[in-house]
Amino acid sequence: MLKKLTLICSLLAGTAAIAQDVVPIPPMDVNAARAELGKRLFYDTRLSGDTTLSCSSCHQPDKAFTDGEALSQAYTGAGHFRNAPTLANVGYRDAWLHDGRLGTNLNDVAREMITETYLMNMDMRIMQERLKQDPIYVEMFAAAGMSEPGNGGARNALMDFMKTIVSRGAAVDTGTLSSAAERGKGIFEGKGSCSSCHAGARYTDDKPHNTGVPDNPDIWASPERHSAFVTYAKFMGVENYMNLREDLGAYIRTHKDDTKRSFLTPTLRELVWTAPYMHNGAFETLEEVVDFYDAGGGNDPLKDARLKPLGLVPSEKADLVAYLEAMSGESFDTDEYVWREDDYDYVPIEDWNNAKN
Ligand code: HEC
Ligand code: HEC
Structure with missing residues (x-):
């Protein structure tokens, strides 16, 4: 019984940590x-x-x-x-x-x-x-x-x-969310379950996940890019590197099959300045990113189970984009x-x- 209670408490604490209001990112100690x-x-x-x-x-x-x-x-x-x-x-x-x-x-x-x-x-x-x-x-x-x-x-x-x-100065920090962004926040933390990976003040768990982001064919079409990729894959000790036509992400260091094509969760801070998105620039706009998640992510047998079709209506998609934009601050x-x-x-x-x- 006691064990069960502690478990429930820690689960509740976990949810609270995810849904809590974001605090501004403090400056770091430097010389x-x-x-x-x-x-x-x-x-x-x-x-x-x-x-x-x-x-x-x-x-x-x-x-x-x-x-x-x-x-x-x-x-x-x-x-x-x-x-x-x-x-x-x-x-x-x-x-x-x-x-x-x-x-x-x-x-x-x-x-x-x-x-x-x-x-x-x-x-x-x-x-x-x-x-x-x-x-x-x-x-x-x-x-x-x-x-x-x-x-x-x-x-x-x-x-x-x-x-x-x-x-500094993002609407999420200054408490100046528009009502659209406020509604987007509800989706981000609710039915979108975005905050299960994009958590905390930087909106990242710093861990790799497979979201099924489509391949970028420009890597294999360009001899300059492909040869750099081969150099990297060979150095990281990946077998069959000459025939690889996909970026294996975290697998390159773990060599565990279930980590294939998983990439570190990026921060969502400053997105208005940083297009295109994803490890290979697969998407040009935040609208495209939201469409991708609305469809339940990409096609990959190893895709994270949290990604499911969301069934968002156009106004909900716009709200989610407004919330993502509210995470950007000063230039x-x-x-x-x-x-x-x-x-x-x-x-x-x-x-x-x-x-x-
Ligand atoms: C299972 C964990 C997970 C969930 C859930 C998730 N993301 Fe992500 N997100 C990632 C990972 C991993 C990437 C990077 C993928 C890549 O680079 O190929 C990413 C990338 C992004 C990017 C691009 C950032 C950049 O700078 O390139 C945006 C924007 C984003 N996610 C928004 C969302 C939204 C909105 C939701 C909810 C609808 C969501 N994510 C749900 C893990 C997740
Ligand atoms: C020719 C382009 C280029 C130059 C020049 C360059 N970078 Fe990068 N940087 C990249 C790319 C591409 C990545 C991601 C590489 C990867 O994932 O393998 C990266 C990643 C990083 C990261 C990791 C960021 C993260 O969130 O994981 C840091 C830190 C960084 N660079 C700092 C620097 C510093 C400091 C210099 C100068 C000494 C520098 N970069 C020069 C292209 C460049």
Whole structure:
């Protein structure tokens, strides 16, 4: 009896946790000088091998740090097979990348981005030397408490900058939901059961699920994208990688059949800035996403049992979209998040060279 009661109580507590009013996302603890250094690094194309790409090429502040492409840009001569995710609130995630293959430290994600051949293709040894040649970096690393520019310090600084990217001012936080959004919230938490996966202040459980999102044929039609995919699948130890014509998602790290084609639940914060949607950019608009869920998700034998046809009428679909839009806040295209060389007071290179002699 007692056991039963506890079970009921914990079930009730669980429901309450899902239906509770969302709280704004608190700022994260960062070292300000390190975050400032990270901000400059984030916008610096010298972090890519041939100096054509910076982090901000694919994570643009006016798009909540995505790039607006269905499938992300990639290093010269390569193509990508995934959508570039938003970096809003990325410091709070438990696991990163659409398949969750990195789950310990945001710092590791920065390394992956910099060194991966189809992303920035940068040799860390050269990166370190490039940084040391730049007097602004010498000064900024010192200000951040590091004796000289180095790779570990650069990755930590990028991590601190990313931790400053926190959502603000969304209608869900300011308590200014329109009545349509309010009705959409009821569907989101009720018959849509969206909140069973999109839970908490970031609207994600940070776990992989199979929703049956359709394949993006552009991956296999493009030699540049396909060869990057093969490189990735081979590196992750997937059997038969030459013949694969599907993105296996979390399976790539678990190698368990029931995780095939499951992808981490993305945050629903900042959706108005981050189209197209899903790990492969399968949908252009939120209306398409809502139609997809209304149909019970896609066709996949491993699809999560929670996804069932919802039978929403057009006005309910519009309400749900209004609620999704209410989860977006202010633009990140502001001085706080964009590096402007002029804002930084430093010694010009000529003077620095003179000073060295
Ligand atoms: C050429 C495009 C490109 C560049 C340049 C790039 N990224 Fe990414 N980024 C991506 C893509 C695509 C993904 C998703 C990859 C995947 O799921 O395998 C991603 C994922 C991430 C993630 C994980 C987000 C999440 O929610 O899981 C972080 C963090 C990140 N990038 C930070 C950076 C940083 C820092 C830099 C610069 C050092 C950078 N990126 C440069 C395209 C890029
Ligand atoms: C079983 C868990 C689950 C349920 C239930 C669920 N989602 Fe999702 N949602 C996901 C996953 C996983 C993805 C990412 C799929 C992918 O990338 O292929 C996703 C993606 C999305 C996206 C795209 C976000 C982006 O940035 O790409 C939106 C919008 C969304 N869901 C809204 C909803 C709504 C609205 C509902 C309810 C009608 C819902 N979800 C129900 C797990 C779920």
